[in-house]
Amino acid sequence: MSTPILEAEGLVKAWGGVRAVDGVSFSLAPGEMLALIGPNGAGKSTCFNMLNGQVRPDAGRVRLAGQDITGLPPRAVWRLGVGRTFQVTATFGSMSVRENVRLALLSHHRRLLGLWRPASHLHTAEAEALLERVGMAAQADRPCAVLAYGDLKRLELAMALAHAPRLLLMDEPTAGMAPAERGALMQQTAAIAREAGIAVLFTEHDMDVVFGHAQRVLVLERGRLIAGGAPEAVRADPRVRQVYLGGGHF
Amino acid sequence: MEALAVQALNGLASASSLFLVASGLTVIFGVSRIVNFAHGSLYMLGAYLAWTFVSHGPLAELGGFWGFWGGVLLAALAVGALGAVLEMTVLRRIYHAPELFQLLATFALVLVVQDVALLLWGADDKFGPRAPLLRGSVEILGLRFPRYELFLIAVGPVVLGLLWLLFHRTRFGILLRAATQDREMVSALGVDQRLLFTAVFFLGAALAGLGGALQLPREAVTLHMDMAIIVEAFVVVVIGGLGSLPGAFLAALLIGELHAFGILVFPRITLVLVFLVMAVVLVLRPHGLLGRAPGAPPAGEQSPPLPRPLPRGLALAAAGALAGLLLAAPFLGDYPLILLADFAVFILFAASLHFIMGPGGMASFGHAAYFGAGAYAAALLLRHLAAPMEAGLLLAPFAAGLVGLLFGWFCVRLSGVYAAMLTLAFAQIAWSVAFQWVEVTGGDNGILGVWPSEWARGRLAFFYLSVLLCGAGVLLLRRAIFAPFGLALRAQRDSPLRAEAIGIDGFRIRWLAFAYAAAFAGLAGALFAFGKGSVFPTYLGIPRSVDALLMVLLGGVQTVSGPILGAIAYAGLQEQLARLTELWRLLLGLVILALVLFFPRGLAGALAHWHDGRRERRA
Numbered sequence: 001m002s003t004p005i006l007e008a009e010g011l012v013k014a015w016g017g018v019r020a021v022d023g024v025s026f027s028l029a030p031g032e033m034l035a036l037i038g039p040n041g042a043g044k045s046t047c048f049n050m051l052n053g054q055v056r057p058d059a060g061r062v063r064l065a066g067q068d069i070t071g072l073p074p075r076a077v078w079r080l081g082v083g084r085t086f087q088v089t090a091t092f093g094s095m096s097v098r099e100n101v102r103l104a105l106l107s108h109h110r111r112l113l114g115l116w117r118p119a120s121h122l123h124t125a126e127a128e129a130l131l132e133r134v135g136m137a138a139q140a141d142r143p144c145a146v147l148a149y150g151d152l153k154r155l156e157l158a159m160a161l162a163h164a165p166r167l168l169l170m171d172e173p174t175a176g177m178a179p180a181e182r183g184a185l186m187q188q189t190a191a192i193a194r195e196a197g198i199a200v201l202f203t204e205h206d207m208d209v210v211f212g213h214a215q216r217v218l219v220l221e222r223g224r225l226i227a228g229g230a231p232e233a234v235r236a237d238p239r240v241r242q243v244y245l246g247g248g249h250f
Numbered sequence: 251m252e253a254l255a256v257q258a259l260n261g262l263a264s265a266s267s268l269f270l271v272a273s274g275l276t277v278i279f280g281v282s283r284i285v286n287f288a289h290g291s292l293y294m295l296g297a298y299l300a301w302t303f304v305s306h307g308p309l310a311e312l313g314g315f316w317g318f319w320g321g322v323l324l325a326a327l328a329v330g331a332l333g334a335v336l337e338m339t340v341l342r343r344i345y346h347a348p349e350l351f352q353l354l355a356t357f358a359l360v361l362v363v364q365d366v367a368l369l370l371w372g373a374d375d376k377f378g379p380r381a382p383l384l385r386g387s388v389e390i391l392g393l394r395f396p397r398y399e400l401f402l403i404a405v406g407p408v409v410l411g412l413l414w415l416l417f418h419r420t421r422f423g424i425l426l427r428a429a430t431q432d433r434e435m436v437s438a439l440g441v442d443q444r445l446l447f448t449a450v451f452f453l454g455a456a457l458a459g460l461g462g463a464l465q466l467p468r469e470a471v472t473l474h475m476d477m478a479i480i481v482e483a484f485v486v487v488v489i490g491g492l493g494s495l496p497g498a499f500l501a502a503l504l505i506g507e508l509h510a511f512g513i514l515v516f517p518r519i520t521l522v523l524v525f526l527v528m529a530v531v532l533v534l535r536p537h538g539l540l541g542r543a544p545g546a547p548p549a550g551e552q553s554p555p556l557p558r559p560l561p562r563g564l565a566l567a568a569a570g571a572l573a574g575l576l577l578a579a580p581f582l583g584d585y586p587l588i589l590l591a592d593f594a595v596f597i598l599f600a601a602s603l604h605f606i607m608g609p610g611g612m613a614s615f616g617h618a619a620y621f622g623a624g625a626y627a628a629a630l631l632l633r634h635l636a637a638p639m640e641a642g643l644l645l646a647p648f649a650a651g652l653v654g655l656l657f658g659w660f661c662v663r664l665s666g667v668y669a670a671m672l673t674l675a676f677a678q679i680a681w682s683v684a685f686q687w688v689e690v691t692g693g694d695n696g697i698l699g700v701w702p703s704e705w706a707r708g709r710l711a712f713f714y715l716s717v718l719l720c721g722a723g724v725l726l727l728r729r730a731i732f733a734p735f736g737l738a739l740r741a742q743r744d745s746p747l748r749a750e751a752i753g754i755d756g757f758r759i760r761w762l763a764f765a766y767a768a769a770f771a772g773l774a775g776a777l778f779a780f781g782k783g784s785v786f787p788t789y790l791g792i793p794r795s796v797d798a799l800l801m802v803l804l805g806g807v808q809t810v811s812g813p814i815l816g817a818i819a820y821a822g823l824q825e826q827l828a829r830l831t832e833l834w835r836l837l838l839g840l841v842i843l844a845l846v847l848f849f850p851r852g853l854a855g856a857l858a859h860w861h862d863g864r865r866e867r868r869a
Contacts, residue, residue, distance in 0.1 A: 078753040090748035092741050103741055106734045107753040113762070114734040115726070122734065159752055191643070 011060035022223035035214035081159030104162035265506025266406030270461030274454035288435035290480030296462025300325035333455020361839030377465030491541020611743030616677025622790030624772025650772020658764030696786035806852020
């Protein structure tokens with residue numbers, strides 16, 4: 001097997017006295033689609049935030065394609081080829097959809113310090129191509145403050161793709177979307193990832209999305225991994241059923 | 251040794267006065283989130299009213315114990331009532347306005363109160379009587395110490411104790427603390443918020459009034475009391491942590507003692523010392539000694555609208571007006587030319603501040619530091635190296651930019667009110683250096699004879715030079731707003747999280763923007779210096795920083811042409827009012843209040859709104 005694109009080794013993070021993440025280790029192969037699931041408060045978001053440098057782990061290491069990236073700030077992790085979308089979308093409200101993507105491209109090309117040439121002349125075609133890929137080309141001129149939630153998620157995806165990432169971290173990519181839209185977005189994401197050979201790690205509450213798209217599933221509970229493997233195996237695992245079904249009371 | 255002990259007692263006495271004012275400021279901020287610039291004015295009014303009550307009218311005739319102490323208490327209550335009235339008439343309307351608009355409104359009150367005080371009490375200083383029962387002095391460690399100062403030392407802790415009881419042992423106080431944490435929840439519980447807020451302003455204003463009234467036996471009552479105390483009170487409140495009473499007390503002690511001992515050890519740099527302490531505290535503890543990080547901003551706060559170029563019609567009209575002005579200039583007299591050159595300077599100054607406030611989302615209360623840095627750099631070069639004007643104008647932006655890099659490295663780490671206060675602190679440090687380093691800067695006398703080169707000495711030539719340089723400066727700033735750098739600047743303002751996640755280093759972008767803006771402010775300052783032929787410490791003073799702030803806010807923070815309109819409107823207004831009437835501060839204050847209340851988006855925002863409305867009706 002080739003070097004994993006992402007390796008987490010013994011990650012620990014405590015908030016106050018609570019160990020939100022308590023010794024989590026896993027790895028992700030290039031091009032693999034891996035879901036991280038677990039009930040609310042299991043530590044998924046904390047885990048995610050340690051992977052891209054937003055939160056510094058108390059212990060443990062994160063390696064990207066063999067390179068230790070523990071403790072690097074998010075912007076440095078991004079430079080190394082990790083794109084990220086957020087549970088609650090974060091975009092630039094004072095800009096149009098195209099400008100949002102343009103800015104990600106400007107950062108990708110390291111042209112952020114330009115003081116003279118109008119940004120509107122730069123990377124327009126590239127931005128439109130990215131928007132085309134996520135199905136947002138028709139909305140390029142809209143201010144992103146007025147977008148529907150699902151479209152914001154798509155925009156975030158386009159921005160994450162601007163840097164030609166090797167790995168996408170998607171925190172609840174379909175949260176807040178209508179059920180029909182969810183499947184469509186994940187299918188699109190999966191297609192893009194397959195085409196470009198991007199590995200995807202995502203957290204998700206919608207089990208249809210998880211079992212429909214993930215090649216492998218990890219289950220987190222109270223900060224520890226309790227199961228992991230192929231979707232069918234995880235679905236059948238009695239401990240997972242216990243966590244999710246609470247031993248019979250739903 | 252004995253002298254040191256007495257000096258420490260002196261420090262405690264000033265700490266008490268400072269705490270009275272700062273406690274009112276922090277209580278008002280805690281509940282209403284308004285940083286009350288006019289708090290110093292309330293303090294001054296307390297002193298004037300106490301003087302009036304004690305030396306005129308029935309209480310004065312009564313004399314003795316009640317004549318004095320009755321007057322002091324009555325003054326405090328009167329100022330409290332005034333605070334309540336101000337809350338009901340003005341401040342209540344701006345609770346939901348952006349922070350800086352609130353500051354603007356309260357600054358307008360400062361202007362109004364200054365002229366009202368001048369009208370009522372005249373320009374000469376007032377001296378109050380000694381306090382009954384507390385005349386004379388006691389002997390401490392063989393040195394004489396005034397009884398009244400001993401009394402003041404006790405006042406601080408007593409007021410702190412009473413406030414603590416009020417906040418922890420009464421229903422009113424508990425509601426206040428609840429409102430500090432969550433206004434919406436308190437009102438959902440059926441508490442009349444309006445009454446609560448009015449009461450808080452009464453309390454805060456009365457504390458300021460009491461602080462002022464108690465100064466009567468210590469010092470002369472003057473029209474400068476307001477600015478002197480408000481800056482110190484800001485420092486105390488910020489060091490202690492906004493909204494924290496014990497913090498304010500601690501910080502008042504710290505600053506009081508720092509003054510007392512600073513005078514002994516470093517008599518030349520006491521002012522610098524105070525602001526340096528504040529800067530260090532804020533860098534180490536960004537929310538003050540005992541302050542907590544402010545909660546999330548209130549819901550419903552939207553991203554600012556997209557900046558856009560002026561509508562074509564307005565842009566053409568503006569270009570036409572500029573061209574007409576340039577053509578007409580040779581036919582204008584000296585006075586209009588001087589005035590127009592000043593306008594050009596103010597436009598560049600305002601545009602440079604707008605660059606960090608609008609797209610950058612940072613507030614600066616000390617932008618004059620860079621204006622002054624440019625002015626002094628040019629003047630010093632002329633004076634000490636006999637360099638020509640051209641060298642001065644070339645050096646000024648670099649010098650100011652360097653100062654911006656230095657100060658900005660601290661300032662851009664913080665946000666909101668704290669960042670504003672830190673910029674204020676650095677501007678005061680710069681001001682103190684200019685004021686106290688007499689050998690180099692000439693101190694209060696400034697540097698004279700900073701005249702332009704021969705070819706630019708005529709009023710017409712200097713006008714063209716000013717328009718050329720300021721126009722170029724404004725153009726560069728404008729290009730930067732729409733260039734990738736401007737986009738990145740807006741990005742870190744809109745969503746720091748997302749900016750970081752696409753590889754943008756928010757700190758670096760803000761820092762560079764701060765320095766870039768400082769450089770243009772420096773160019774404006776140098777031009778201003780050559781226009782006037784001199785530089786003074788006032789170039790770096792708070793009033794000049796506030797001027798720039800007012801210009802930007804009047805014009806509208808979120809419009810690109812706002813600062814231009816704002817600068818013309820503000821400078822023009824000030825000029826016209828100063829010519830028309832002695833009471834220009836009063837009128838200017840009222841005009842600002844009207845603008846804040848009726849044009850919350852600024853002039854350019856209102857203009858764009860009107861333009862859009864007309865287009866929609868036509869369509």
